[in-house]
Each structure stands twice: as C-alpha cells, then as structure tokens.
Amino acid sequence: MDPQPTYPFAEVEARWRRSPSARPDRDLPADASKAAVKHYIYPWPAPFSVGGRADLSIERRWVLADTLARLQGHRAQAPVVPIVVDGFAPAPPGGRPADRARECLETLEIRRTGEVVDTTAPAFYRFTQWIFLELHLKGLAARILKRVDACTRCGRKYRFGSLASCRACQGEISERRESEWWIDISGYGERLVQDLEGGQWPREEMLGQKDVLGRVRGSEVSFQVSRLFEDEYAELVVFTTHVERIFGVTFILVDPYHPIVEAVLDPAYEDDVARYRERLRKGAEPRISAARTGGFALNPANLRRIPILVSPLASVPPSDGAVMAVPAHDPELWELAKRLKLPIREVIHNDKAKFDSQSRLEEPWLGDGVLTNSGSFTSLPVRVGRDRVIGLLNRKGCCQRATRFRRSRLLAAAQGVWGPPVPVVHCKRCGIVPVPEHELPVELPPELAAGPVEGGLAASKRFVRASCPACGEAAARDADGILPWLGTAWAYLRALLPGLDGPVEGFQGQAPGEVRPEATSSDATREAPAPATPAVPAREAPPEERAPEAAQAPDSSVPSSPAPHLDVLPEDIDIFAVPSAAPAAAGDPAQESAQESAEEPAEEPAEGPGGEEERPAEPDAAAGGSGEEGEGPVAPPEAAPGGEAAAVARGAIEPDLASTTVEEALPQQSPRGTPAKEPGPAKGLEGGGEEADDEDDGEEEAADRLSSLRPFSGPFVPALLPVDTAIGAGSLRPGDILAVRFLARFLQETGHSPVAEPFRRYLRAGAVQVGPPPAVPPPKSPAKGAAGPAEKARPGDGGRGPPGGAPAAGEEPRSLSELAGRFGADAVRLCLLFGGPPPRPIAVDVHRARCMQRFLDRIWRQMLLRRERGRYVSRRMLVEKHQMIHRVTERLQAGKPHTAVAALMRFVRFLEDRETAPEDMDRFAMRTFIILLSPFAPFLARELWAAMGETDDLATAPWPVASDELVHPPEREFPIFVDGRLRDRMQQPASLEPEKLESRALQRDRIRELVGSRRVERVVVVPQRLVSIVLATEPPRQG
C-alpha cells in the first residue's frame, strides 16, 4: 500500500480562509422580525491576556459555544454567539486584548456575532456606569468607608483589628480607611434562592449559590435598652434562630463597634470599652472575652434586666452584630459567662445532660429537650415552644420571623480597583451627586485607560477635580473603580444591542446644558467618547511625581501626615474636611499613619489614596491644606486630621461589623438591624437608617429618580432572552453568578430587561492547561508499577510516557497559534472538546494534539477511499450510522462533547473494520458523516464536502435525524441471568413478548443444564432488555 495519505490541513485551511464566503463572523440581522435568530449561546466574558499563555480556558468556552452554535446552524437557526473580552479583569496588560481575541477566533474558526466587545471601551462602560447609577438611585448601592489594617511595610491589607503585626513581613500594622461601594441584595435573596429550582442549573452550581447566599431562617427580637441610670430607652434588634430560649438570655453581646454602644455606653465604662477595643485590635484579647458597657436590656419574656457587653463573639454569622446570649446552651457563651461570672440559666432540659449536685448544668447542653425555666412554656418540646414564644413576643410587638442571608451585599466598587469610575461627584454642599446621564461615560484618565496604575484614580488630580452637577460648586469625583463583575454582568445584553456603541438617545455627551467646566477641558479622551481608542499620551503623570507621602512612606514607622488620602483634592475644595476642632487624633497617632502601599501585595488590587471622611462634613469646617506639592494649579490640601478619631468622638461609630461606616446607610446597618423583609426588594436606602416601613413610598420615590431612558430595548432583547446556554468559566465562583442573577432581576424590575433569570441553561467549562502535566507526582507510581512497565517507559520519545519526566526538548514551547500551526485548527478544537467533561480541567499538549490529528487523518483516508469506491449501503452500515447520529446529537446537546467525539471515533473505527467493505458507504452516508463532523472540525468537513462535489452550503445542511428503528434494531441480544449471574445470551426480536422471551430462555440448552433438577422459582423479564431466572434454593441437604 502507498504511504498512508494524511489530511493536508495547512493547505486546506489556507484555501478556506482565503475564500470570501468563509468570513466566520456575522452580524445580527437588520430586521429582527425576519431573522431566524432564535438561539442564544453565551460564552462567559473573560480576561484575554496578551502574549504567551499557558491557558486556553477561554478558547475552550469559545470552541464549545461555537460547536453548539454550529449544531443549531444545521437546524436552520442562526445562533447568536457574542464574544466579550473583559479587559478590566486583572490580566496582564500590554496590548489590545480585543485584537488578540479576534486573531484567536479566526485561527480556530470560531464564529461570533457582531464585533468583539471590550468592557474597557468607554462606549461599553458608559452603561456599566449608568447601571451603577440606577442601583445607586434605587437606593441599593451605597458608599461605605471601611477600616482596614494595612502593613506599613508591604502594604498587605487585613481585616480591621485582626492582627497585631503583618503576617507576611512582620511589619507594623496601621489603620487605614478605604471607601467601597456596596450593593444591598438582601431583598432579593429569597427569590434568588427560589428561582434556582426552576432553572437548569447543574446541581453543583445550584448548591454553591445557595451556600453562598446562606439563607438562615429565624426571628428578630427587639430589646429595650438603656444606660445604667437612665430611663430613656432605645431599641436593639437581635437576630436569633432560637427564640424559644429567650428565657435563658442572661446577657447581650454586641459588636464592639455596634452603633447601639453609643446609646447605652455608660460614661463610667467608656474607658473600659475603649481599652478593650484597643486590646482587641492588638490581639491582646482572646476571642472569648467581653467588656461591660454599663448598658442594660430588658428581656421581653421575663422583664429582667440583663447587661449589655461588647464582644467579638457578637459578629459570628448569622448574627449581624448583636446576639442574645443563652450561655447554658452554647459552649463559647458558656465559657464567657463562667469567666465573667454572668448568670447561666438552663432553658432546655434533657436528662442526658450533666448536672451537679444542685442539679445545675455542669456543661452546656447542646442537644434537644424540653423547655424549662420558661414560664408558661416550661415542659414544651423545643419545636412547639418556639412557635408559642414567637406568638407571645409577637403579640407584645417585639418579635417577628425573619430571614437572613449570609451574603446580603455585593461589593460593587472600591478604592484602587482598576475599572470604570464610579460616576458620582462629591460635593461639599450637596453630598453625593450622580453624574447626569448625558455626561456618561465618565472616562478613565488616559494614564489609566490601558491598565491599572498605582494609586488608581485618586492619583489623577485632574480626574478628581470636577464641579457639582447640582450646584455648580467645585467638587471631587469619586475615585473608586467599579469591579469587573458589574461590567460583565450585563454583557449578555450588550451583545443584543449592536447600536449601543453609537449615539444613544439621552446619552450623548455634548448635550446643550452641559456643565463641565475646567475639569473636562484638559482631559483629552473626553472629547471622543465613542469606540475610543484612547490615545494614551504616554503616561503623562508618572506616579512618582505625586504624593510625597508615597516616597516617604515605605518603611517609616513614623506616622506620616495624617490621612494623605486627601491630597487629590484641589485645595480650594475642602469638601470632606472634618471640623478642625475635632480632637485631632491626639490620643492615637498610630491610627493615623495611613499611607499608600508602595508595592502591591500580589492578591490585592492596586490601591490608592483617595477616600474621604464619611458624612459630607459641615461646611464651616476647614482643615488646613499645607499644600505639600504644588504641581500645577492643583495643590493637594493637607489631610483632615483625625478622621477616625474624630468620627468616634462625634459618635459616628461604624454601624457595621466592626469595620465599616456607611455613608448612606444600607438598611441592615441601621441601628435597628435589618428586617430583611421578604417580598420587597429595593428598599430605599436614602435617609440614612430611617426605618423604611413604608416601603411603597420609598420605592416610588426611588423610582422617580430612576432613569427614564431605555437603552436596552432593542428588538433582539425580548426575542433572545433568556440566554439559551451560558457557558461559564471554571474559575467563576458561585457568588459571581449570583451577582449576575441579581443584576438581571434588578434590570427586569426597573424595566430595562425583560427577564429576571438571565440563563436558561448553564454549563461550566473548566480550565485548560497548556503543556504536559505539571510534574511527575513522585509518591504515586513506585508502589505499583515497580516491576514491569514503569521500568520500561521510555522517557526519550517525544513526550510520550506521561510519567516519563520532561518531554523531549524543543517539543514543548507552545501557544495556541503554534499548536494550530503544527496540527491544524481542527485538531486543536478537538483537543479542547475531547479533553474531558466540560466542568473538569483538562490539559492540551503536543501529544494530545497529535492524537487528534491522527484521528483526522483516519477520517481523511476513509472518506477518500469510500468516495472512490462507495456504492451501496448495508443494513449494518445504516444501523451504525443512525446510532452515531443519535449519540452525537444527544451527547452534544447534553453538554458532553467529549463523548460526542467518541461516537464519531467509534463510527470511524467501524469503517476501518475489516468486515466493513470499502464499497459499503453510499453518498448519503458520507454526507451524514460530514455534517455530523462539521461542528467539531469545520475545516476538514468543508474540504470533504467540497471533495464530494456537494454544492449546497455545508453550514446550513440539515442536521440528520436518527431513526428509532435503526437505532434500536429489530433484532437484539438478550442476556440471560441465572441467580443473578450472566449465564447466556440469545438473539431475539427486540419487541418479543415477555412470555415468549421467558420460554425461549428456559429452552436453551445451557440454561436447562444450569437449572437441572432445581425448581424455577421466578423469572423476571424486562422487555427489550433481559431475562433473569431465579432458582429455588437447593434442597437443604448440604446446608
């Protein structure tokens, strides 16, 4: 035989790439109503880093999407497959990701719909910002100032109060404030959980999301609280899952920074609490500890006065900063009570518990039991008691059922994050003022357009300087960056709105009444909003030039000038100054040494100055700007002294768990805590922590402020949503998906999107590692393979033996284009599909690519051979063919492309079988095979198609349908079991009646022999399947 012909992929690909009809991408049709677009496949946006990557995870998603889309294409549909590149994600910058993505798509012959969407394009993030504003106006997004501890040496950040010195470099820890924007989703939790059931979520994803949301059902109990010698009462709401234990509550713990502390703290205890806080911060206090506040609460059940203490134990979820302590039934509280000599009162009795001679509990009882010491509820079982207690307290008006969610907020923007700027302005007079819609986008300054820069937005003075859209006074732009998820979370809508790049009514920047004074004029990119290639004028503001503190900061343990974060403000706008009368942090210089991190800790986003005092301060205040650095007209004022200390002194104490300050309070941070009322999402946040029981009003009011624009209202949006198949990245955490689902709900509620659930089906595609498996895991092989093959494994031959150590040099340096160049695009596609089940991570390497290439060669040969000789089609061939159709179709739709490929391979194997004549495959069979092949290996398929002389368009050739009759042939083999063991088989008509199957089975020689003289006790016949014979147990002679 001649040397076996091989598939000349290079030549074929070149030919088809050159062909004008081969342009792989397409646009949404102009007229939606005529279009056959019915199917929407959405590969999750991803960062697309530039340069050699050892990771083809995105390509895997794209190929999977493309393969599924091609299948639909054969079903007379033009599926929509947008490609979105998330440039803001923390990927190494240094190029135009969108361009590289385009190249890659072309290489792999992936069809996309429309242009590659880049989240970093101002035309895109204009709407990210717009959505952000909608969230803000609806009262869901609010700004919070948060304390963090940061290492003064390496900049690493830690939770406030958690450490005494840097875990990584032992450097000194100092407090710093950071601003963050959070979205309150507590009102959406219930629906987010419920609607999981309806969707086609893989079990794992569903559980993950539920887990992240962390729904806890319980009750809220309000306690009257007061200072020691005062009669004035305030209210404290405590969440608990065990109301029935209310009679056992002997004290109350609150977070050391809980706002209620302010209300109840007795002057006599002020020092104690302050010291306690400080000791906690330094790690000098154990977790199980507490300090008295001198405040008391009234137990509504038995009207006893119980002390209020501050303790970190109060912040353990699901509690949100206050717990009613029942020490008798909680180990930690038990220990605390013992230490502080607080009373312990048994309320759940069980004889199994340990009691001392006076029948007092000897250790906390955690199990079940009946209520005791509980007034009229005594001796009720816990379950019953709970309902009764709720009933009682409810009548007293101090208890209601409540649901909490562990994740009730989403981080939407933060200081130092590289992302679209938060489109608001901070004005001394008006507070937080949204940038008007028509001024969107608020573009990134040029030095930040291409990638993150140390110090972030706040470092750009020109950016920060602005004027208040409301009053026209000088103001400062918010310097926080919006997190990547918010951009990608609406990208599936963007892809259906091709016009969104251009002018959109209501959004064009240069509207008549535009108020944008000096701040704008210097900003080059401002003028050209649209698709914007922000001509980056080579970093006009090198980071070094700004902020002298940065230079002095790195290792100085000396507190630098307090709060350098104000250096970004123009000197004449002293917006966030704190009353200079404030006790200037006198007490505590250490707290003030906020400073920038010179080097970024690897895992934290770039972090900058900026961030201001909470609460737009009273206008009369002025903190001196010492004007350290007079670059241009902008002189950074000196920071307002005593940010934190002053705040504390004024009593503006962080309401959230220990470490955050709300600027516009999120509901659950109001002193009362949050009643996360089920049905009503989107309570107004405005007005600080005022109780929003009149939700309707709040909502209406908010609605008034929402945008009247409907930019997302193209014809394709209702036609194609929800997305039919979303292909998520393996790296997506459940919380990320949750965020997208939340946003979808929000957009639906506000009338911007027709669907609340964005995805009909969700597939996850795991990571792809390029190259050979990481290393030889040494512990693995020695035990078993010691003698045989392990010894013989030849390490030398071209990366073969998987455990054989490093593959031959020269083989391995790889990239997508190199692989595609050596083995062809189809082979790479197959690698990505065949590598394993989508959710799992796979590897792609030269060896695997070659295997796929070999498979393509085998196809090539068979098809050439049969094109010459094929004449007829046998029944055997038909059955094989239809089984292949059935398997490929079903497996591909099921999201298991690797088994679909296996079905193709199986068929090819059948063709190669000796028993299969070269003549046995007619033209139709070949057509069918090629069509089935084409979603997986489009180049080869197209070449074969042309070689067959077919002239119709392969891409839209109708997908074959498997005939049931042939998939399940009329004659089949029935296994026969005797006593549960496979003993014989017989060929019989598939639909033979059970009775006949039974009798024919019993008549078989082999079965008669096995049965012998024993009695047939039972025969189980499964029609279409098998016969199972049960014999009576042997007569008991050898028993």
Next chain:
RNA sequence: GCCAGAGUGGCGGAACUGGCAGACGCACGGGUUUCAAAAACCCGCGGGCCGCAAGGCCCAUGGGGGUUCAAGUCCCCCCUCUGGCACCA
C-alpha cells in the same frame, strides 16, 4: 469546624430513569512493513483460576454492611480527596 460533591483498568474518562462495568482515547505488549528508525497498519490489553483448544468459572467500580431477581448507580457506617462556607469577595 459546617455544608456539598467525588472516589471506576497503568492514565484521561464512558455507563439514559438500578439491567451485559470499562465506550472512546492514551499508554503498554506482540506482529506486519523497513537496512534501521519514525510513521502507518493488524492483534491483544482489569485481576485470578481451569482447559491443548473452543470455551468456562471466580473476584473486581475506596472499605464494610444492607435492600433487590439484579447495585458503579439506592440506604447505613467508615476512609480518602476536592470544592464552598467559617477569617475575603
């Protein structure tokens, strides 16, 4: 610690609602071809036992119990690993 998921040949992995375990691929062994090698092609390939052979039997889906005519699949206990949560989103 809490919650969830997964453990199948030497490897990646198949197996629809309980119904012939190991599809497909790799690796490995033998053979054909070749001066030789690569490539290609053919045969074999979970383990053990009986048999010259055809063939047959037994054991095998982390371990141990159970339900069933029948268990990788369902139930209980245990072991191991992974993921999520708990200190961050």
